[in-house]
Amino acid sequence: MWPTLAAIFGIVATLALGNWQLGRAHEKASMAQRVAIADRDAPIGITGSEVSADEVVWHRVEVRGRFEPAYAVLIDNRIVRGAAGYFVIMPLKIADSDRHVLVNRGWVAGTGSRTALPEISTPEQTLVISGLATVPSKRYLELSTATTEGKVWQNLTLERYRKAVPIALQPIVIQQTNETADGLVREWNAPDLGIDKHYAYAFQWFVMAAAIAIIYVVTNVRKAG
Numbered sequence: 001m002w003p004t005l006a007a008i009f010g011i012v013a014t015l016a017l018g019n020w021q022l023g024r025a026h027e028k029a030s031m032a033q034r035v036a037i038a039d040r041d042a043p044i045g046i047t048g049s050e051v052s053a054d055e056v057v058w059h060r061v062e063v064r065g066r067f068e069p070a071y072a073v074l075i076d077n078r079i080v081r082g083a084a085g086y087f088v089i090m091p092l093k094i095a096d097s098d099r100h101v102l103v104n105r106g107w108v109a110g111t112g113s114r115t116a117l118p119e120i121s122t123p124e125q126t127l128v129i130s131g132l133a134t135v136p137s138k139r140y141l142e143l144s145t146a147t148t149e150g151k152v153w154q155n156l157t158l159e160r161y162r163k164a165v166p167i168a169l170q171p172i173v174i175q176q177t178n179e180t181a182d183g184l185v186r187e188w189n190a191p192d193l194g195i196d197k198h199y200a201y202a203f204q205w206f207v208m209a210a211a212i213a214i215i216y217v218v219t220n221v222r223k224a225g
Helices: 002-038 158-164 195-224
Strands: 044-046 060-067 073-080 083-094 100-109 127-134 169-176
Touching: 002 195, 044 169, 060 100, 060 169, 073 100, 083 169, 100 127, 158 169
Parallel strands: 044 060, 100 169
Antiparallel strands: 060 083, 060 127, 073 083, 083 100, 127 169
């Protein structure tokens, strides 16, 4: 009796987990479709009023303001064209507002020395910045406990930045796409929503369910024989 109950529980549990992974894959496939549609829509204007991250994430946005280099951070170990460098994260003070929005301005090559940071050219005038609204993931691997060393950080989260810098922020980071004559590289990959990963996990759970069923049947056939 107990082996039968255990087999039934194992099959039901693995099938449920497989279906859950399939559901997540379908959700993210729908999100990918929304991203593709949003890319063709007119950009959403970001003002001093706080936006809802859920309503603008993966949409094209546009904001007017001035960069504040004093609060810039560099995200370490970013590879572009086979070279190591940094993503330049800098707050933009939104025009006619005390609120800021973080902008990933692009990539800059490292200097080859950990003690010498690259120089970043920053326009001083008011600009219009266009780009994709993103929300940094909280899931990442920290290579050490020294997650921030001055202006150089391993990764970016809005929570970490808010604790480090005393300014009011929109709950998004804009991945800048327009040019501002600053020499930074903006070669952004399409958003990786991890759809294939969910399908792979679902397949593994379904294989496990089949394995449990086969083992149970074979074992009981032998006993009966």
